[in-house]
Amino acid sequence: MVKLNKIRSLSEAVASVRDGSHLFLSGFAISRNAIAVAHELIRQNKRELTLSQCIGAMDADLLVGAGAVKRYIYGGGSLDRFGPLWNINRAIEQGAIEVDEFSGLSMALRFLGGSLGLPCIPIQSLLGSDILKNLLNKEVPEVKVTECPFTGEKMVLLKTLQPDVAFVHVQKADCTGNAIIQGPRWDEDAAKAADQIVIVADEIIPTELTPFLVEEVRIPAGRVSMVVHQPYGAHPTSLYGVYDYDREHLTEYASMARTPDGMQEYLDRYVRGVKDFSAYLEAVGGLEKMIRIKADALKKY
């Protein structure tokens, strides 16, 4: 028997996304973002996307800046000290896209419930806040204030989330889809909530090695549809244990994304104007830069 090989090119994997899909991208602020995927979605001119994330990140900010997003569901976010998520904030300020703003844990629970196939899940935060008030005022609210049928305690019932496709950038995966996530894994439940999981791995390991690394496997092959091999695919965000965030490039992004014109210039220079992700990596400094941001074996950054 031959083992199923789920390896696809980045462009093939992204081509399978239909306009209007609901996507999850693995980024959290400036760590482990699905940047290569965001670039390819922009190059293939995908439109009308719904994106959901626990915490907003650069991958989503790129797609919002490129006009690919119709609706964004998140729990707040920034580029840490590099600055705000300029494109997302601007879209909210101008009412340019539909945004559902939750908290970090309420988003995490919506994904956890989704990963279990549950239609809803309760939480006991959000109560009394303007976050809740705004969510209740939506045309089709996805939250409801209710009481526990057993204890009578107040709680907020959250509609769970099940994205069509989750793109998850990880350190390592084998060609059948067993995916290793090192460091914190804010995205694991969200990935498992999705109908299809696409793993984007910086490194492909032989399937024979997987049983020896089983403690680190967080997403099992049985849930994974495709595997993409994309070294440095999270750049300029960090990949724990593999490379640090690129301070220089994040600074450049944060300054260009500050204005709509600057953002378009950024997209022309680094996304639409390059042939593929390898060309982008060359444009941001190539091998010399990649060596400079390589993680220290002890510190992992």
Next chain:
Amino acid sequence: MPEANYSKGEIMAAAGAREIKDGQNIVVGLGLPQVAALLAKNTHAPNISMINEQGVVGFSPVDPAVGMADPRMWYKATYFNSFIGTLGSFLHRGKVDIGFLGALEVDQFGNMNSTMVGGPGNTIRHFTGSGGANDIASLAKNIMIIMRHEKRKLRAAVQYITSPGYLGEGNLRQSTGLKGGGPWRVITDKAVLGFDRARGRMKLLSIHPGVELDDVLENTGFELLRDEQLPATVPPTAEELKLLREVIDPTGMYI
């Protein structure tokens, strides 16, 4: 009064550290909260568990970080998980003793805004939003806020409640169903403030040495509860200053 031999950041970190008890579970953010928690850990509270909402527990950073998502903040962590493993099984389970929060604005009831402020006309400026802040404010036993003491930041009412304090006068917080204890300390560069928890109102507890009462009152956008006699905040000790300057924040990034 002799010239202080410490910075504003140093007295804020020391005041914050002293509110921490050994063995507590503490959710910290970047900057002064992390510095205060590390000072406590290096002095009287070696057994605290520091928790980062992203899914990182028990970390001991040695290099200055740009945020919670910076792996510098995860150095020497003893537990990796997810939101569910931190804000879930610690926080929602009721096992977080102190949650540190920052905010754009805080009001007299301890309600916090980190989402948006109004601009000219009907415009708004949108900021970070909640992250874990709303969950922490809702569910931690005690909330400690570290912020600059300015009238536009300490307001009668916040423009948007991202994270609930006592919501209003009286027991509104409880009747709303919030299980956490609510705001407990606000440490500024001028004073240490607390709350009359039964009334849900902010109260002045101590003033930093060299700061006048009028300076505190003029820079607060609402009437503070206060006792007749107000103590001075205990300044950082020589040992605390040495730790802050040589071990915890040697590059002076936050202090």
